[in-house]
Amino acid sequence: MKVETHGALNPELCGRPLDLAPGRAVVEMRASVAMAADERGLVHGGFLFGLADHAAMLAVNHPNVVLASADVRFMKAVLVGDVLRAEAFLKGEERLSRTVEVVIRRGQEPVLSGTFSCRVPERHVLEP
Amino acid sequence: MKKSAVLASLLLVAGLVGFLVLPRYLASAPPVEAQASLGKPAPDFQVVDVTGEPVALSALSGKYVVLEWWNHGCPFVQALYQDGKMQEQQRAWTGRDVQWLVVCSSAPGKQGHVTPEEAIRLQTEAGGVPTRILLDPQGVLGGLYGARTTPHMFVIDPQGVLIYAGAIDDRASKNYVEQALNEAFEGRPVSEPLTVPYGCSVKYGANPDETRRSK
Numbered sequence: 423m424k425v426e427t428h429g430a431l432n433p434e435l436c437g438r439p440l441d442l443a444p445g446r447a448v449v450e451m452r453a454s455v456a457m458a459a460d461e462r463g464l465v466h467g468g469f470l471f472g473l474a475d476h477a478a479m480l481a482v483n484h485p486n487v488v489l490a491s492a493d494v495r496f497m498k499a500v501l502v503g504d505v506l507r508a509e510a511f512l513k514g515e516e517r518l519s520r521t522v523e524v525v526i527r528r529g530q531e532p533v534l535s536g537t538f539s540c541r542v543p544e545r546h547v548l549e550p
Numbered sequence: 551m552k553k554s555a556v557l558a559s560l561l562l563v564a565g566l567v568g569f570l571v572l573p574r575y576l577a578s579a580p581p582v583e584a585q586a587s588l589g590k591p592a593p594d595f596q597v598v599d600v601t602g603e604p605v606a607l608s609a610l611s612g613k614y615v616v617l618e619w620w621n622h623g624c625p626f627v628q629a630l631y632q633d634g635k636m637q638e639q640q641r642a643w644t645g646r647d648v649q650w651l652v653v654c655s656s657a658p659g660k661q662g663h664v665t666p667e668e669a670i671r672l673q674t675e676a677g678g679v680p681t682r683i684l685l686d687p688q689g690v691l692g693g694l695y696g697a698r699t700t701p702h703m704f705v706i707d708p709q710g711v712l713i714y715a716g717a718i719d720d721r722a723s724k725n726y727v728e729q730a731l732n733e734a735f736e737g738r739p740v741s742e743p744l745t746v747p748y749g750c751s752v753k754y755g756a757n758p759d760e761t762r763r764s765k
Contacts, residue, residue, distance in 0.1 A: 455629050456721040461699070461751050463625025503629035 427487050428479045435469065436476040437508060445512035447480035449473060453504045463502040470500060470526055470534050477510035478522040478538035487520070487542050494536035504528050510538075518542050584696030586704065588743050592712040593694040599682040600666035605651070612708045614648040614734065616727060618680070618718075619655060619692065621662030621700035622672045624750035630701065630718065631676045635725070639718075640679045643731055652680040655692035657755030662700065663687060689754040699749035705730050705740075716745030 423442040431437075437451035451473045459466040471494060479487050500506065506526050514521035518541050526534040585593045592615075596606040607615065618636070621627055630636045640650050654669060656662035664672065669683045686692055695704055695715075705714035705727060714730035730740045 455626055502625040503632055
């Protein structure tokens with residue numbers, strides 16, 4: 423299945439798509455030293471959010487999809503070097519709205535879960 | 551702020567690299583003051599490596615020497631070794647007769663502290679190929695060089711002069727140690743001899759002097 427959106431994202435920062443199917447996406451990322459928030463190697467949550475968002479966008483996989491809001495739970499600390507896999511599933515669809523559930527796991531262990539509310543406008547958001 | 555820290559900041563901002571003073575770092579500190587200065591003779595040391603062989607910097611005169619501060623429990627070090635970036639540099643430069651010395655200054659009971667046997671096993675399992683592994687549980691060597699983080703890298707030229715101190719890389723594509731050695735081998739001055747190291751703090755033991763002063 424062809425990637426229709428967010429293809430310009432940097433895979434080092436937002437993950438690399440591993441699997442793509444209608445309403446489902448799997449994206450993997452290794453937390454790099456550039457993501458460290460402190461001297462103990464704690465990874466800043468914003469990078470996890472970016473990975474989750476990327477997976478959510480790909481679960482919708484429409485060229486115009488954007489994120490409107492998200493409800494996210496950070497469940498475990500992530501360290502530099504951790505390999506993370508985000509799985510996103512399309513759970514709801516109503517007119518222009520899409521609801522996507524995302525879980526990021528480190529191995530079998532969930533580290534983030536969230537619900538991403540997406541919009542699919544008729545035109546690209548940057549078009550007038 | 552200590553005078554030395556202010557001076558170090560000013561030097562960094564100004565890009566002046568003739569002098570290096572590294573401040574003590576966090577609560578745990580090595581038992582000796584840093585004596586390493588960029589462009590000056592690197593402090594000599596005499597230690598025993600993990601195989602029991604004596605190692606003296608002065609005995610390595612005539613060769614480039616790299617010091618790599620190491621803590622196998624530090625996520626930054628783990629990431630560099632998992633990526634193979636550190637071993638790649640070790641392999642490349644030891645192949646050109648550079649003496650690559652891995653130093654562990656973790657104190658007993660602290661993260662990364664290892665016995666000689668553990669150090670050999672961990673480096674071997676990680677595919678590390680340093681020339682020597684040095685254990686510095688008292689933090690004397692770390693103190694001499696002002697090692698602050700794992701990793702923290704130092705490059706010494708064949709005349710025994712410290713020509714690079716700082717990070718292994720810019721957290722992206724530029725490897726500062728590789729750059730310094732390449733430039734030095736080509737007979738050019740090191741273009742970025744001082745960078746800010748990143749990583750875990752070196753897990754020094756409590757410094758008795760510091761403890762007394764804080765009471």
